[in-house]
Ligand code: C2E
Ligand code: CA
């Protein structure tokens with residue numbers, strides 16, 4: 025059956041991990057990052073999110089890319105943990121959030137139907153004192169509303185101070201931001217976090233879904249987890265949907281918000297703009 029979700033094919037050149045492109049020494053890595061910031065080597069890609077029930081675009085996740093030159097692209101799975109380790113993630117994330125707001129403003133001014141855009145926040149970001157003020161001034165600068173920007177809290181945040189995190193999230197929510205818990209079902213993102221932190225949306229980690237096709241136990245756990253999340257009335261987005269059968273399974277479970285290669289790979293802003301032009 026034809027896949028209706030990806031109007032533009034082959035948008036994404038597979039990224040090399042780029043592990044070798046990064047120096048081992050922290051000082052050299054920091055110098056390289058500073059130069060990359062000056063040379064605008066950090067870019068934003070957007071991955072669409074669809075409502076499988078209505079077949080409509082309902083959002084997109086902004087994912088950072090580091091393009092060192094024409095040939096070399098380093099994967100965020102490699103460089104984000106290094107940025108976190110050397111205390112530079114907040115600086116680089118702020119740059120990405122600003123680019124996302126600027127893109128959204130441009131698209132709104134073009135009269136496009138722009139859904140919410142989700143940005144990623146690392147552990148260090150969430151505990152940063154200036155965070156809320158930064159977002160508030162960013163939204164004012166680009167005349168956006170808090171609900172336009174969803175905040176995805178990545179897994180590394182959950183290992184630190186859960187009580188403080190709940191307070192920060194409460195405060196962000198009181199300002200109107202939509203806060204999402206990323207990677208639920210993996211690593212540190214536990215039931216305790218779910219119980220104690222007032223997230224608006226849960227993003228289900230892709231591993232369970234991907235194992236569900238061959239492993240009956242994984243499928244039963246996936247079904248039970250979705251039922252549990254529906255019971256506590258929290259919105260769920262499933263990541264890593266790569267095939268139609270997976271989308272159908274999720275649809276049968278009543279879980280219609282999906283993101284993954286089946287619907288579209290992360291694409292650069294120009295290609296995402298084309299997707300928005302088709303979003304009526
Ligand atoms: P994440 O937030 O869990 O993002 C989802 C990852 O899964 C992305 O990898 C995305 O390209 C990939 N993905 C999407 N659909 C599929 C699929 O169907 N199958 C498979 N196998 N993978 C899929 P990416 O872009 O390499 O990012 C890796 C991680 O780096 C992210 O995981 C996130 O934790 C971090 N990251 C990316 N951008 C940022 C950012 O701007 N700031 C921060 N702090 N972290 C970021
Ligand atoms: Ca994410």
Ligand code: CA
Pocket residue numbers: 206207227229263
């Ligand atoms: Ca995730």
